[in-house]
Amino acid sequence: MSDRARIAVCQTEPVLLDLAANVAATAAVVRDCVGRGADVIVLPELATCGYMFETVEEARAAAVGLDHEVFRVWRAALGSGDGVLVAGFAEAGADGRLYNSAVVLDRTGIRTVYRKTHLWHREKRFFTPGDLPPAVVETPHGRIGVLICYDLEFPEMPRTLALAGADLVAAPTNWSRAEIRTGSEPPQILMARAAARASHVYVAACDRRGVERGQEFTGGSVIIDPEGWPLATPTSDHIALADVTLPTARTRTLTPLNDLFTDRRPTLYTL
């Protein structure tokens, strides 16, 4: 296992319903990140199609099956190295349903697909919630777990990933712009930072930017260390990079007498 991994989150601005444009743009940014030495690249939720569908027909037209060309294009953009891509897309399930999904992909192809299990607002009109726990994928850089956006508001979700061995929670998001009452930090970042600290895991939240049919997005992408501190946010190129050693997340010793996981008291907790 290599020591340092370069994490890249790419805060793209998807074009609503324009799959071809989004495939081209995301492939370009993935190639760019690979060229800059990125080992783990995260794209936003629904990076292939945008967010603000008005009808089920629009959502269906935007959705792709796992045999779609986009996955071959992304795989090609990763090249022949050890790069891993986590990217959100609208999935046309083999069961005829639509899912708000994220793929984990490397040069060998699709490693896993996670279907968002907590759907936000109008997503419920278009998507079926996933019914499987979030996935953890072993990679040469460390173990990557995947959540999507509103999932992060449920502390049980990053906890479940961390207990399953994730070193990094990769979270494609489309954070609707929310009121900030104190300080400058959007509330979604508060939850992402708390998730990192609660389970001593890295978090790479890849938000989108822009406005779509009147909906403003936060552009709040952030890479967070296992103590909950932000390591990087996007620069003017809308990319955030951080070099980290993901397996260091596994050491959960807080004091000579405290380990964050063995200190847990599951028999006292309510699900």
Next chain:
Amino acid sequence: MSDRARIAVCQTEPVLLDLAANVAATAAVVRDCVGRGADVIVLPELATCGYMFETVEEARAAAVGLDHEVFRVWRAALGSGDGVLVAGFAEAGADGRLYNSAVVLDRTGIRTVYRKTHLWHREKRFFTPGDLPPAVVETPHGRIGVLICYDLEFPEMPRTLALAGADLVAAPTNWSRAEIRTGSEPPQILMARAAARASHVYVAACDRRGVERGQEFTGGSVIIDPEGWPLATPTSDHIALADVTLPTARTRTLTPLNDLFTDRRPTLYTL
């Protein structure tokens, strides 16, 4: 049920091992808060005795049984109204063990005692961890749940209280001063704010101030609303006050299609 409740957190500076001084000082601050209209008053963890014991003998000398005078004094300080006090103390259990406990007290006497279930560092030398889930007490102001300090670092704990019906998580703490790498917010406040937002509950964290045997405390007391925003921190008198309607926490509608609790997917979560 009255509408508005005035919450007071009193960031006292306990005198190590001086029970008489601490009883007198805490009774005075409780009377002061009652005079200022407080309905729910929170004191720090181990408010009766301080924190930095060096020996088990010191801890034992500092511990009190539930028949100790301090509870009568606090009850008297509350007067004849509907005031509720949540306060940390070192408990000499009837089983001969010592616990890091918090009492919920009103004019009728002791309503419940919660024994800290996640012990931090050297506390493990002196105290036995509690083996019961955190308690929720029905009061005229709303339902109050109790946690102590390090408990808050485990998101399952405030979640368990909220699922048990708590409107307010009252958290006596002794937050050891921690490094702040970005912004100005101690990491313990991050966790308290995330706990509030994750379960849409009020949080009243009552920290202590001062330095004891070289240990600096954060003085990070804060009252937090159910969206995770700080409502009040201590003023120059070391007291923070906020007027809130606790049962509003029970409405967890986020959008016409989202309820924070019914959106949960417990079958997908790992304990």
